[in-house]
Amino acid sequence: MMSDKAGSTHAIPTEEVVALLESMADLPYLGEPVSQLEHSLQAGAAMRAAGGDDEAVLAAVLHDIGRAPALRTKGEPHEITGQRWCAEEISERAGYLVGAHVPAKRVLVVIDPAYGDELSSTSVATLRTQGGPASKDEVDAFLAHPWAADALELRRADDAAKVPGGDALDMDEVVALLDVR
Ligand SMILES: [Fe+2]
Numbered sequence: 001m002m003s004d005k006a007g008s009t010h011a012i013p014t015e016e017v018v019a020l021l022e023s024m025a026d027l028p029y030l031g032e033p034v035s036q037l038e039h040s041l042q043a044g045a046a047m048r049a050a051g052g053d054d055e056a057v058l059a060a061v062l063h064d065i066g067r068a069p070a071l072r073t074k075g076e077p078h079e080i081t082g083q084r085w086c087a088e089e090i091s092e093r094a095g096y097l098v099g100a101h102v103p104a105k106r107v108l109v110v111i112d113p114a115y116g117d118e119l120s121s122t123s124v125a126t127l128r129t130q131g132g133p134a135s136k137d138e139v140d141a142f143l144a145h146p147w148a149a150d151a152l153e154l155r156r157a158d159d160a161a162k163v164p165g166g167d168a169l170d171m172d173e174v175v176a177l178l179d180v181r
Helices: 014-022 036-049 054-061 078-089 092-099 101-111 113-118 121-129 136-143 148-160 171-179
Strands: none
Touching: 014 036, 014 171, 036 054, 036 148, 036 171, 054 092, 054 148, 054 171, 078 092, 092 101, 092 148, 101 113, 101 121, 101 136, 101 148, 136 148
């Protein structure tokens, strides 16, 4: 469950999170056939379909929030920007899951041979710039984390969320998830 942030001065208002997500509607998703907003809402739906709890579903929706123009930080990978923001505004676990979505790809290509075959060509290309397949030590360290299984599931939801017209959460569902912070 999400930690109770009632009374926190840090939690960003729900409408500001919605505005950040909506600012991604015009962002092309480099080389993919959906916008960044569609991709985010599809990732949430895929995480829910995989049995993810509300916090994990919200993390899936927000996994690329580091690309929102208002948050984007020059010279910093988007998953690091998003991890910091989600840890501050959502929860520690949401922050971890967002930060792990790039390393999770590097791990999955090692532990699941079929996984690499299903990656989009853009995702294969970015894998190289993201450090390529994880080393054995990196895989072991990743899998030792108590939330690693959720991170791998989120990664699979990310990869599935690139289908024009695919299953997606609507913004009201995202608002409902945010309201329980
Ligand atoms: Fe993504």
